[in-house]
Amino acid sequence: MRKxxxxxxxxIGVMAFMLLLSPAVGAKTILKCGTSTQPDHIYNKAVEKFAxxxxxxxKGEIExxxxxxxxxxxxxxxxxxxxxGSLEMxxxxxxxxxxxxxxxxxxxxxxxxxxxxxxxxxxxxxIGTRIANRFPKVGxxxxxxxxxxxxxxxxxRVAIQKPADVKGLKxxxxxxxxxxxxxxxxxxxxxxxxxxxxxxxxxxKTVDAQENPLAVIYSSRFxxxxxxxxxxxxxxxxxxxxxxxxxxxxLSKENQAIITAAATVAKEYERKLSMEADQNLExxxxxxxxxxxxxxxxxxxxxVQSVYDNPKVIKAIGGGDAAAGKKLIEAAKTAAQ
Numbered sequence: 001m002r003k004x005x006x007x008x009x010x011x012i013g014v015m016a017f018m019l020l021l022s023p024a025v026g027a028k029t030i031l032k033c034g035t036s037t038q039p040d041h042i043y044n045k046a047v048e049k050f051a052x053x054x055x056x057x058x059k060g061e062i063e064x065x066x067x068x069x070x071x072x073x074x075x076x077x078x079x080x081x082x083x084x085g086s087l088e089m090x091x092x093x094x095x096x097x098x099x100x101x102x103x104x105x106x107x108x109x110x111x112x113x114x115x116x117x118x119x120x121x122x123x124x125x126x127i128g129t130r131i132a133n134r135f136p137k138v139g140x141x142x143x144x145x146x147x148x149x150x151x152x153x154x155x156x157r158v159a160i161q162k163p164a165d166v167k168g169l170k171x172x173x174x175x176x177x178x179x180x181x182x183x184x185x186x187x188x189x190x191x192x193x194x195x196x197x198x199x200x201x202x203x204x205k206t207v208d209a210q211e212n213p214l215a216v217i218y219s220s221r222f223x224x225x226x227x228x229x230x231x232x233x234x235x236x237x238x239x240x241x242x243x244x245x246x247x248x249x250x251l252s253k254e255n256q257a258i259i260t261a262a263a264t265v266a267k268e269y270e271r272k273l274s275m276e277a278d279q280n281l282e283x284x285x286x287x288x289x290x291x292x293x294x295x296x297x298x299x300x301x302x303x304v305q306s307v308y309d310n311p312k313v314i315k316a317i318g319g320g321d322a323a324a325g326k327k328l329i330e331a332a333k334t335a336a337q
Contacts, residue, residue, distance in 0.1 A: 046270035095174030149213030160230035
């Protein structure tokens with residue numbers, strides 16, 4: 001009897017230990033998603049839409065938690081967090097992504113796109129798909145090309161009408177060599193800086209200027225520290241919803257499909273919000289006291305042509321292969337027509 005009780009207790013102990021090692025039935029999966037933008041920015045509205053759909057379709061099994069305003073670090077910090085598995089998701093601009101998948105730098109070329117139709121033709125077509133498919137190799141998975149929108153220059157010194165007006169401006173740019181070269185071509189003095197540091201830098205006059213889409217300018221309240229807005233539209237800035245490849249591989253096929261479908265709905269929703277922001281926020285920024293100019297873009301396009309001719313840029317876009325970079329640039333130009 002004593003031997004039976006001893007064996008029984010050993011079996012029960014082993015079973016209890018195994019249960020502790022096993023995930024609880026119906027356990028909730030938490031996906032933390034970080035952004036760099038203020039809570040009312042379109043990025044965060046898109047993530048909230050995505051989260052609602054995922055929660056509904058998985059019957060609460062997966063919860064997406066949003067952390068806006070760079071609470072989890074800069075955009076680059078968050079992307080690196082996905083690679084390490086310390087963060088599950090982020091919605092980020094393409095600014096830091098060229099450091100991980102160099103072909104993304106293609107989308108940072110100035111005046112590559114004339115309107116949203118041409119943007120989507122490239123992003124949603126073969127070129128955008130092939131570039132997105134490179135992300136799993138670096139520990140990331142794209143859930144779709146979202147958007148930041150067309151970028152415009154604000155500053156505290158001058159109403160910009162022509163490239164010469166940009167000369168000498170200390171301007172914050174994203175941490176990307178194409179952005180830096182573009183601003184140098186216009187005669188500005190670019191300073192790479194994390195977005196979370198930008199408002200204070202403008203307020204303290206560390207920089208004179210910055211460039212961002214209207215939705216960012218408005219939600220970040222840059223009109224409080226910048227007097228002039230020039231509608232240059234010099235870059236179209238895509239964005240990308242990313243999930244850690246480590247996280248992705250832990251999900252069931254069913255939940256992967258739910259997340260993919262939810263991301264597509266959120267993408268279309270966010271693009272619509274971005275377009276509406278461009279239509280409505282210029283008037284709001286004018287009401288807030290900004291002086292707004294609409295420069296002729298032709299002289300700006302001419303001034304930045306050197307960026308397209310730069311061997312380092314071409315080689316970078318080709319992932320180290322200049323011929324591939326040139327081919328990709330020409331293919332994007334053709335698709336965007």
